[in-house]
Amino acid sequence: MGDGGGGGGPPTPPPTQASFQQIQDTIFTPICTACHAGAAAPLGLRLDAASSYALLVNVPSVEAPGILRVAPGDPQNSYLVQKIEGRASVGARMPLGGPPLPQSSIDLVRAWIAEGAPAPAGASGTADVFRVVATIPAANAQVDAPIEALHVIFNADVDATLVGAAGIRIEASGGDGVFDNGNEICVPLADVRVSAVNPRMLTVRPVAPLSGDRFRLVLGTSAGIALADVGAHVLDGDADGRAGGEFSVTLDMLPEGTP
Ligand code: HEC
Numbered sequence: 448m449g450d451g452g453g454g455g456g457p458p459t460p461p462p463t464q465a466s467f468q469q470i471q472d473t474i475f476t477p478i479c480t481a482c483h484a485g486a487a488a489p490l491g492l493r494l495d496a497a498s499s500y501a502l503l504v505n506v507p508s509v510e511a512p513g514i515l516r517v518a519p520g521d522p523q524n525s526y527l528v529q530k531i532e533g534r535a536s537v538g539a540r541m542p543l544g545g546p547p548l549p550q551s552s553i554d555l556v557r558a559w560i561a562e563g564a565p566a567p568a569g570a571s572g573t574a575d576v577f578r579v580v581a582t583i584p585a586a587n588a589q590v591d592a593p594i595e596a597l598h599v600i601f602n603a604d605v606d607a608t609l610v611g612a613a614g615i616r617i618e619a620s621g622g623d624g625v626f627d628n629g630n631e632i633c634v635p636l637a638d639v640r641v642s643a644v645n646p647r648m649l650t651v652r653p654v655a656p657l658s659g660d661r662f663r664l665v666l667g668t669s670a671g672i673a674l675a676d677v678g679a680h681v682l683d684g685d686a687d688g689r690a691g692g693e694f695s696v697t698l699d700m701l702p703e704g705t706p
Contacts, residue, residue, distance in 0.1 A: 473552065519563045531553055531556065577675060577690070598650050638650075664698070668693070
């Protein structure tokens with residue numbers, strides 16, 4: 448853009464290769480990040496340039512957990528498309544409260560997904576510091592429906608061989624909403640695994656759906672083994688910029704008003 452292509456000629460034909468960068472620059476950054484940014488982003492969906500790809504592609508929707516936000520190759524069944532076209536099963540058309548996106552913008556998103564939702568240039572499977580980008584449900588979320596699975600999205604591909612041995616656990620507060628006071632309950636887990644379609648996503652499934660308490664998911668260490676990415680970078684759990692430390696996130700399923 449900005450190279451003087453105006454001047455009343457015929458409209459520019461649609462690009463043959465829709466790039467994620469273009470979607471970021473023309474849709475997400477100028478329109479969606481008014482709400483979808485930072486810790487208060489609705490449903491934990493941050494659409495700023497540093498987060499958007501990791502939180503969209505092959506990541507389940509929060510509103511409709513049976514459908515992916517972006518299912519590569521399948522625009523029709525991508526929740527992102529359904530939300531901007533106003534045909535989602537839950538909630539409002541996006542952008543919320545604003546005019547609908549022009550058809551050319553919707554077509555750009557559709558074309559990118561149809562092409563397999565390729566990553567922006569420069570993205571790779573590993574990073575220098577391995578860290579958590581987001582969880583679904585989001586940290587400190589007040590959740591009403593029972594939670595059948597927790598998803599953790601990282602900034603690099605998870606080494607699946609370590610998942611079974613690393614210290615991953617869910618604790619319940621024991622009904623008082625307080626942790627570390629001795630009455631926590633360790634929630635039995637049915638399954639912890641790296642997603643088959645998204646190597647950056649870990650899914651933790653309790654034996655029974657979580658409800659009626661405050662819960663804490665901890666990605667810690669067990670007998671010295673912690674999560675790492677495929678490049679052997681150990682998780683920077685406490686976000687101090689260096690490998691090591693526990694990651695934990697709290698999910699509140701107590702009735703509103705509980706201290
Ligand atoms: C004014 C604030 C606001 C703006 C701007 C906005 N959203 Fe949203 N978005 C929300 C809220 C609130 C929800 C949850 C309620 C709902 O879906 O109606 C939501 C939900 C979503 C969801 C569902 C996520 C899930 O996991 O279920 C998607 C996808 C989404 N928005 C995409 C977008 C896109 C793309 C844009 C920009 C074109 C956008 N939103 C602009 C507030 C906003």
